Amino acid sequence: MKSRSKDQTVAGIDIGSRSIELVVLNADGILRQLKTPTTFDPLGQCRRLMGELEGGRVIATGYGRKLFAESFGQMDVSTITEIQAYALGARFLHPEARTVLDIGGQDTKVISLSETGKVFKFEMNDRCAAGTGKFLEFMATALQVPLESFGEYALRSDRRIAISSMCTVFAESEATSLMARGERPENIAMGLHMAIVQRTIAMLRRVGVSAPVVFAGGVAHNPCVVRLLEEQLGQPVIVPGNPDMVGALGAAICGKNGF
Amino acid sequence: MPNIHDAMWEKLNLDLEAHAGLLEVLGKFYGDIYMSQQGRLKGMEYLDFVLSEVHGLRIKELQDAKASGKKVVGTFCVFVPEEIVLAAGGIQVGLCAGAEIGKGEAEKVLPRNTCALIKSFVGFKLAKLCPFIESCDLIVGETTCDGKKKAYEIFSEYSPVYVMEIPQMKNASDRQLWKSELLRFKSQVEETTGNKITADSLKDAIHLLNNRRRVLQRLNRLRAADPGPISGRDALLINQISFYDDPVRFTTKIGELCDELDERVKSGTGIAPEGTTRLMLSGCPMAVPNWKLPYVIESSGAIIVGEESCIGTRNTRDLVDEGGRTLDDMLDSIVDRYMRIDCACFTPNTERLDNIVNMALDLNVKGVIHYGLSFCQPYAMEAFKVEKALTGAGIPMLSIETDYSMEDVEQLKTRVEAFIEMTR
Ligand code: SF4
Ligand code: SF4
Numbered sequence: 001m002k003s004r005s006k007d008q009t010v011a012g013i014d015i016g017s018r019s020i021e022l023v024v025l026n027a028d029g030i031l032r033q034l035k036t037p038t039t040f041d042p043l044g045q046c047r048r049l050m051g052e053l054e055g056g057r058v059i060a061t062g063y064g065r066k067l068f069a070e071s072f073g074q075m076d077v078s079t080i081t082e083i084q085a086y087a088l089g090a091r092f093l094h095p096e097a098r099t100v101l102d103i104g105g106q107d108t109k110v111i112s113l114s115e116t117g118k119v120f121k122f123e124m125n126d127r128c129a130a131g132t133g134k135f136l137e138f139m140a141t142a143l144q145v146p147l148e149s150f151g152e153y154a155l156r157s158d159r160r161i162a163i164s165s166m167c168t169v170f171a172e173s174e175a176t177s178l179m180a181r182g183e184r185p186e187n188i189a190m191g192l193h194m195a196i197v198q199r200t201i202a203m204l205r206r207v208g209v210s211a212p213v214v215f216a217g218g219v220a221h222n223p224c225v226v227r228l229l230e231e232q233l234g235q236p237v238i239v240p241g242n243p244d245m246v247g248a249l250g251a252a253i254c255g256k257n258g259f
Numbered sequence: 260m261p262n263i264h265d266a267m268w269e270k271l272n273l274d275l276e277a278h279a280g281l282l283e284v285l286g287k288f289y290g291d292i293y294m295s296q297q298g299r300l301k302g303m304e305y306l307d308f309v310l311s312e313v314h315g316l317r318i319k320e321l322q323d324a325k326a327s328g329k330k331v332v333g334t335f336c337v338f339v340p341e342e343i344v345l346a347a348g349g350i351q352v353g354l355c356a357g358a359e360i361g362k363g364e365a366e367k368v369l370p371r372n373t374c375a376l377i378k379s380f381v382g383f384k385l386a387k388l389c390p391f392i393e394s395c396d397l398i399v400g401e402t403t404c405d406g407k408k409k410a411y412e413i414f415s416e417y418s419p420v421y422v423m424e425i426p427q428m429k430n431a432s433d434r435q436l437w438k439s440e441l442l443r444f445k446s447q448v449e450e451t452t453g454n455k456i457t458a459d460s461l462k463d464a465i466h467l468l469n470n471r472r473r474v475l476q477r478l479n480r481l482r483a484a485d486p487g488p489i490s491g492r493d494a495l496l497i498n499q500i501s502f503y504d505d506p507v508r509f510t511t512k513i514g515e516l517c518d519e520l521d522e523r524v525k526s527g528t529g530i531a532p533e534g535t536t537r538l539m540l541s542g543c544p545m546a547v548p549n550w551k552l553p554y555v556i557e558s559s560g561a562i563i564v565g566e567e568s569c570i571g572t573r574n575t576r577d578l579v580d581e582g583g584r585t586l587d588d589m590l591d592s593i594v595d596r597y598m599r600i601d602c603a604c605f606t607p608n609t610e611r612l613d614n615i616v617n618m619a620l621d622l623n624v625k626g627v628i629h630y631g632l633s634f635c636q637p638y639a640m641e642a643f644k645v646e647k648a649l650t651g652a653g654i655p656m657l658s659i660e661t662d663y664s665m666e667d668v669e670q671l672k673t674r675v676e677a678f679i680e681m682t683r
Binding site: 063080081082083084107118119120122124 | 655669670673674676677680681
């Protein structure tokens with residue numbers, strides 16, 4: 001491997017369908033972390049995010065990794081999958097992590113790690129957005145609650161009702177008919193959160209849940225999802241300080257350590 | 260654009276416009292997935308040609324053969340013994356289809372949750388897209404999975420189908436049933452072709468088809484080298500073409516291609532560098548032009564070194580014993596050979612698990628990708644057992660369930676790439 005001078009940086013960029021995150025590392029640790037929405041111009045957004053960053057290695061991950069690698073050919077770019085990136089990021093922050101859950105804008109991933117931190121099994125949700133951040137976003141809009149406070153809002157429920165539909169469209173009509181019957185919207189919000197958690201738990205069980213579980217991705221900001229997960233798993237889940245940055249961080253770590 | 264084969268296709272009652280659309284898609288797909296490869300073998304020119312003329316010259320050959328009195332038999336399963344058809348002077352072609360194009364038509368007569376393979380062949384018939392189906396004098400179905408079994412009832416409203424009963428277990432009584440089904444099939448084929456099967460003609464047919472299997476076995480041995488001398492896609496294509504092309508020509512041409520491979524292996528030349536991640540496919544058959552998953556895998560930095568499937572080793576692993584003298588001996592050898600097929604429609608089907616594990620170990624693969632078509636219950640059920648058996652042998656497995664559509668390609672890429680990263 002090429003030797004790196006002390007001020008040499010390594011960047012990890014995670015280009016998701018909803019947001020793009022950038023983490024820059026130098027020899028001392030995290031130098032910078034930034035986040036921006038993906039919009040319809042992901043490459044333009046990447047360019048803005050990369051800003052004055054010159055030289056150094058860049059590791060791209062996420063849905064747009066290939067596109068990025070093709071468009072930033074003049075830089076030293078390589079790619080890894082989100083699975084690997086989240087595993088590396090979670091493990092860097094919590095070296096004892098054995099299970100990583102990531103609920104992002106449009107997909108959910110569950111990764112099982114060996115004792116030494118190697119990925120040995122993973123699952124991703126199938127084609128539709130059911131059970132992802134998009135589902136919560138859609139439902140928050142339907143209930144006219146800001147997405148950032150949707151979790152707290154749901155935690156104010158006084159009754160647990162089951163929403164059986166996981167399909168975004170059917171769940172919305174189920175919610176609407178519950179509203180029409182006079183159900184408190186907080187309770188409906190709780191029901192929707194329960195639905196997403198139930199689906200996540202099923203995925204977790206498929207790969208096997210070993211403690212500790214690290215919960216990353218944008219949805220990890222939602223306190224109601226965290227609470228319900230802990231209830232269902234019967235164990236605490238660890239939410240990193242910046243859960244949405246874990247993928248970008250993992251990519252940067254990969255660049256630092258080599259693969 | 261007019262095509263020189265238009266008149267022939269029109270006579271076969273194809274929908275010319277839709278068919279032109281199919282050929283265009285096929286051509287483009289082939290260009291993207293096959294012609295873009297670096298360092299291909301010279302011997303692949305034969306396959307490029309056969310594929311480009313799969314609905315053209317090959318159909319013309321079939322038509323010419325028919326004009327001279329030969330009969331064409333179409334099948335959907337490797338259980339239908341081609342030895343019988345050849346011995347009666349007939350020509351057998353595989354009718355399994357791997358394109359989505361007739362799906363809309365198919366869904367008018369089939370439930371949506373039917374596997375893509377079934378939808379495809381029914382769709383091809385209804386949308387008048389397949390010159391092979393239209394060239395057949397006899398179409399043979401079989402009682403394997405429920406989906407196909409019931410689909411033949413629907414298919415037979417458009418083309419008559421002769422259905423063979425395939426046993427579901429492998430006891431002595433099942434063997435008896437299979438023997439009687441073989442004899443019933445023999446009479447049917449003799450009636451269709453107007454030719455009696457003799458000990459001599461059956462002996463030749465057995466030998467010919469064993470040779471085709473042998474050359475495919477040789478291909479599999481050669482491609483197991485590291486660096487891999489041929490891409491998995493090309494090897495899959497060769498297996499696919501074996502269901503369409505004339506068996507004598509095919510065997511000769513693939514023999515030549517194997518000679519070329521032999522030289523590559525000796526000189527250590529590969530299509531990918533030594534040490535490239537080696538993977539194996541296992542599961543449902545991949546019919547032309549279903550190259551989606553192999554393409555995703557091989558464009559993610561791995562090489563496929565084997566296919567445990569009916570368009571792969573399930574079709575080529577076992578030979579028919581050639582020691583039989585009398586017609587009856589030979590028929591018994593055929594019965595035994597076909598009873599060894601380890602299709603997921605059987606219960607129990609533990610041989611398949613052993614075969615997969617042995618193959619993965621022999622080929623020294625880093626992992627196995629199990630491929631199931633959505634709604635294919637037999638293979639979906641077995642995927643769990645296969646995973647357990649492989650994991651027990653220390654070989655990781657990724658289970659993929661998909662169909663012929665392209666909408667999940669990005670997702671598949673991520674999963675496959677992550678699997679490759681994981682096996683490093
Ligand atoms: S998978 Fe089974 S049913 Fe399908 S072609 Fe093979 S043997 Fe026949
Ligand atoms: S892929 Fe499965 S469901 Fe489809 S025809 Fe074959 S065995 Fe039947």
